[in-house]
Amino acid sequence: MTSQLNIVILAAGKGTRMYSDLPKVLHPLAGKSLLGHVLDTARSLRPTRLCVVYGYGGAVVPNALAAQDIIWAEQQEQLGTGHAVQQALPHLDPSGMTLVLYGDVPLTRLSTLQRLLEHAGSDKLAVLTAHFADPSGYGRMVRTAGKVTRIVEQKDATEAERAITEINTGIIVAPSAKLSQWLAKLSNNNAQGEYYLTDTIAMAVADGLEIATAHPHHEWEVLGVNSKLQLAQLERIYQRNYAEQLAGTGTHIIDPARLDVRGELICGRDVVIDVNCVFEGRVTLGDRVSIGANCVLKDVTVAQGTKIQPFTHIEDASVGADCRIGPFARIRPGTTLASDAHIGNFVEIKNSQIDSGSKVNHLSYVGDATVGKNVNIGAGTITCNYDGANKHRTIIEDGVFIGSDTQLVAPVTVCKGATIGAGTTLTRNAPAGELTLSRVKQMTISGWQRPTKK
Ligand code: UD1
Ligand code: CA
DSSP states (O other): SSSEEEEEEOOOOOGGGOSSSGGGGSSSTTTTTHHHHHHHHHHHOOOOOEEEEETTTTHHHHHTOOTTEEEEEOOOOOOOOOHHHHHHHSSSSSSSEEEEETTTTTTTOHHHHHHHHHBBBBEEEEEEEEEEESSSSSSSEEEEEEEEEEOOOOGGOHHHHHTOEEEEEEEEEEEEHHHHHHHHHHOOSSOOOOOGGGGHHHHHTTTOOOEEOOOOOGGGOOOOOOOOHHHHHHHHHHHHHHHHHHHHTTTSSSOOGGGEEEEEEETTOOEEEEEEEEEEEEEEEEEEEEEEETTTTEEEEEEETTESSSSOEEEEEEEEEOOEOOEEEOOOOOEOOOOOEEETTEEESSSOHHHHTTTTSSSOOEEEEEETTOOOOOTOEEEBBBBBSOOOOEEETOEEOOOOOOOOEEEEEEEEEEEEOOOOEEEEEBOTSSOOOOOOOOOOTTTTTOOOOO
């Protein structure tokens, strides 16, 4: 492998069979666009030039994936794969090699591409090929005395050629200068009226180059997305691989077929994840963390020993050690829970810091609050943090006990060790160590009768 490597990613196609307004390569797989996956793999090869050929959707694709290291080449009309690579040529380094990838083939492994690159050289063109039980639709590798002589497209193939099961995955590596000479000679005199990149193979043979082939270890590495069904199928393959990798390093995934990671999931030792959980962004789970069924966690750090019970939703938050959360809890952005905090069912916490040993166990809303240590917040407590125009903070100091059905009208402070009686609407600060309550005095009207129906 030489040091100069151009990578061209073909991404101009419309994806008619997606039946979508979104260009095909922007459809997400595991939370990242198809083209995003290909770009990440391409970047791992450290190319000197990285060029994406775009077309359908115009600037939508470059805008969605704009990055310093990408050269965007527009292909205004989709006249074929050869024509597409031609659009990239002016941007490429003519010395060294050019690797062609497809923006709609997301799961090719880095090691496979590295193997392919090792097969190529200044006098050798390399094609990634595979043997498919059903090769229909693909270009076929035509060999004479064992050597590849050309590629024939399905629509141009004879009956005998269609029987060939070795297919062209579309991924090739060629010496850049020669590739540009061959592309200049392409014609569209074929069944589809397109400029075929695959026609460069026969030209290379005519120029005395050897055609090497390499193969992926798995068929899914070279599968493209042409429909929503194929997108879903590749999603499952990706998720299954991710689950198997986690399980292989000690995470107990109760059912590897029911895990979805749309980003990165980092697990400590003896982590258990029950079925149907979705992890988005970057999620880190410490040792012995357990996640119940049907939880959704996005950009969350959970420290060791914490138990998250079913149907909990946590986003952009940090959870300390040995906490107990859920079932049915919602923890919203900007929240930090220290160790040993308990957040129970139907509790919503937003942009709040809750210190160690504190409990909000039932049916409460705690927003824009600073809660100290060993605080107990009773059922149905609400921080009234929003006055219709601005948000205000509620401060609850260490050791406070808030009775059930309390409204804390922010800005307000409940000082250390205070007790708030049930049903209080707190509008002024509550002094430390005292019982504060606002409540209409209870009375009994003796002899009162319920009305009866006339
Ligand atoms: C191509 C190959 C075929 C191979 C198959 C593998 C050619 C002529 N044929 O066929 O041998 O078996 O891929 O899937 O190369 N694209 C552009 N601009 C264009 C045309 C295509 O950017 O003008 C992009 C598409 O968006 C797609 C990729 O190139 O990502 C492949 O195009 P597609 O039309 O799917 O090629 P096939 O006809 O399937
Ligand atoms: Ca295709």
